[in-house]
Amino acid sequence: MRRTATVLTLLVCTLPLLAACGDDNTGSPPASADDSATVEITFSDGSVTPRGERVEVEVGEPIELVVKADEPGELHVHSSPEQELEYDAGTTTLKLTIKQPGVVDVESHDLEVVVVQLEVS
Amino acid sequence: MSGDRFSLAHGIGGAKDLPIPPELAILGAVAALIISFTVLAVAWRTPRYDESKTGHPAPGWLARVVDSTPFRVTLRVLGIVGFGYTATAAVFGQDLLTNPVFGIFYVWWWVGLVVLSVVFGPVWKAISPVRTINLAFARLSGSAPETGVFQYPARLGYWPAALGLFAFVWMELVYPFSTELGPVRLWCAIYVALMLLGGALFGSGFYERCDPFEVYSSLAAKLSVWGRRDGQLIVRSPLANLDTTRAVPGLLAVVSVLFGSTAFDSFKDSNFWVRYTQDSSTSTYLLNNLALLTFCAGVGLIFTIGCVATGVGPGTRRLELPDKFAHSIIPIVVGYIVAHYTTYLVEYGQQTLIQASDPFGDGSNLLGTGDLTVNYWLSFHPTFLAVLKVLAVVVGHVLGVIAAHERAIELLPKRHQLTGQLPLLLAMIAFTVGGLYLLFAA
Numbered sequence: 196m197r198r199t200a201t202v203l204t205l206l207v208c209t210l211p212l213l214a215a216c217g218d219d220n221t222g223s224p225p226a227s228a229d230d231s232a233t234v235e236i237t238f239s240d241g242s243v244t245p246r247g248e249r250v251e252v253e254v255g256e257p258i259e260l261v262v263k264a265d266e267p268g269e270l271h272v273h274s275s276p277e278q279e280l281e282y283d284a285g286t287t288t289l290k291l292t293i294k295q296p297g298v299v300d301v302e303s304h305d306l307e308v309v310v311v312q313l314e315v316s
Numbered sequence: 317m318s319g320d321r322f323s324l325a326h327g328i329g330g331a332k333d334l335p336i337p338p339e340l341a342i343l344g345a346v347a348a349l350i351i352s353f354t355v356l357a358v359a360w361r362t363p364r365y366d367e368s369k370t371g372h373p374a375p376g377w378l379a380r381v382v383d384s385t386p387f388r389v390t391l392r393v394l395g396i397v398g399f400g401y402t403a404t405a406a407v408f409g410q411d412l413l414t415n416p417v418f419g420i421f422y423v424w425w426w427v428g429l430v431v432l433s434v435v436f437g438p439v440w441k442a443i444s445p446v447r448t449i450n451l452a453f454a455r456l457s458g459s460a461p462e463t464g465v466f467q468y469p470a471r472l473g474y475w476p477a478a479l480g481l482f483a484f485v486w487m488e489l490v491y492p493f494s495t496e497l498g499p500v501r502l503w504c505a506i507y508v509a510l511m512l513l514g515g516a517l518f519g520s521g522f523y524e525r526c527d528p529f530e531v532y533s534s535l536a537a538k539l540s541v542w543g544r545r546d547g548q549l550i551v552r553s554p555l556a557n558l559d560t561t562r563a564v565p566g567l568l569a570v571v572s573v574l575f576g577s578t579a580f581d582s583f584k585d586s587n588f589w590v591r592y593t594q595d596s597s598t599s600t601y602l603l604n605n606l607a608l609l610t611f612c613a614g615v616g617l618i619f620t621i622g623c624v625a626t627g628v629g630p631g632t633r634r635l636e637l638p639d640k641f642a643h644s645i646i647p648i649v650v651g652y653i654v655a656h657y658t659t660y661l662v663e664y665g666q667q668t669l670i671q672a673s674d675p676f677g678d679g680s681n682l683l684g685t686g687d688l689t690v691n692y693w694l695s696f697h698p699t700f701l702a703v704l705k706v707l708a709v710v711v712g713h714v715l716g717v718i719a720a721h722e723r724a725i726e727l728l729p730k731r732h733q734l735t736g737q738l739p740l741l742l743a744m745i746a747f748t749v750g751g752l753y754l755l756f757a758a
Contacts, residue, residue, distance in 0.1 A: 247591040316334055
């Protein structure tokens with residue numbers, strides 16, 4: 196009984212610490228290198244850059260995907276709900292806003308490659 | 317329209333959860349460490365979960381309802397209706413991501429079943445459509461459902477179920493066409509065929525050992541409060557219930573597949589793996605296959621080493637120990653399922669409920685849920701989610717440590733009871749720290 200009490204006390208003391216420390220970190224992402232949330236994507240000869248780079252953005256922040264492509268195509272944005280953005284050959288600026296926190300993958304439909312991972316917080 | 321999905325990078329569901337903050341991950345790891353060693357130091361030294369004595373009978377009215385024929389029949393009917401509805405949507409519905417079959421298969425069945433089992437006990441055993449069909453055939457042919465043509469070889473144990481579970485996670489995590497209707501339909505058809513064949517050959521006891529979903533559900537149910545003694549419904553503490561898990565051959569394989577696959581699912585979404593697989597000249601498919609195998613086998617191997625690296629008494633064979641301790645991974649698995657799949661279950665689960673009203677993709681609203689909207693409360697509260705995840709992993713770990721401790725006291729000779737537990741404790745701490753790291757690196 197005494198031992199069970201000891202263990203339970205330790206548990207009870209440790210767990211609120213988890214909650215308390217959690218609150219200190221509400222949605223303040225470290226300053227990303229690109230404050231205006233513009234991502235440059237280049238498609239050429241069947242490949243794309245970047246390939247899976249993670250970009251931190253804020254909820255509701257307008258994001259611009261500046262796509263330079265040699266062929267028209269589609270970007271598939273895995274937000275909730277999912278979105279499809281089409282672009283033409285040449286330079287297209289696609290505008291995007293993610294309204295809820297999460298990690299959203301932006302994939303190239305044709306190349307089956309994750310271009311950018313948007314960490315929205 | 318079938319170009320809608322490219323599952324080399326994706327399964328179903330939209331945005332993924334944010335990684336947990338590093339401070340929370342570290343705090344969780346430290347808490348797990350402290351509590352583990354405290355348990356080791358101050359916990360009981362004589363076995364306390366004697367199966368024949370733990371728990372007390374459930375309230376009379378509850379036992380009468382649960383054991384009544386109308387209740388059992390209703391559950392079986394619900395299972396068959398659900399199966400029929402899903403099969404109809406799978407055969408006659410469209411091959412689009414809006415077909416509810418995907419949500420039913422990957423979320424309601426795979427994740428929902430575990431949660432239901434922890435709350436209500438062995439749910440799949442009660443609703444399994446393959447059991448119901450086997451029962452119906454037996455009644456029609458006038459034989460008993462428990463007897464088959466052959467006796468199921470006891471040595472095989474849970475190994476077929478472990479293979480079945482691996483087949484599911486392979487389909488979900490590695491197969492590039494996992495969100496196309498044809499493959500899902502084929503998987504289910506093979507599952508039903510094998511289960512019915514097995515039931516006919518070996519009797520309904522086959523399902524207890526070889527139906528991957530029944531094994532999964534029944535193991536998760538060991539964390540519920542419900543048990544049976546001499547046919548009577550009893551209520552007992554989850555830890556006492558967990559201790560009643562039988563050391564069937566293949567138990568370690570089952571929990572290794574469950575834990576390894578969830579860890580791999582988490583790892584697969586990490587930025588490191590996305591970039592590595594895309595930059596590598598080796599095919600992503602091959603890399604994912606190897607990684608899934610490595611995670612599942614790795615969990616089994618680490619656990620086995622943790623179990624056998626102990627002093628044993630003259631009567632015990634070291635290689636029997638892993639299956640005897642494997643039940644202690646069950647709370648770790650469930651904790652990690654909660655950590656990894658809660659948003660998936662709650663949010664994609666709601667989406668599936670909405671989609672279920674329109675199984676043929678023709679705009680109908682058969683169940684009346686077609687106009688509901690998904691409530692994304694969880695996604696909008698990432699701090700709450702992060703704390704929930706860490707708590708789930710740490711609590712799962714602590715329950716696992718306690719379960720392993722109880723088993724060590726029963727099996728190991730007195731002079732090895734504390735030192736003998738250290739390798740296994742370190743293995744479990746490695747699992748928990750690894751799990752927390754994966755949540756942080758998501």
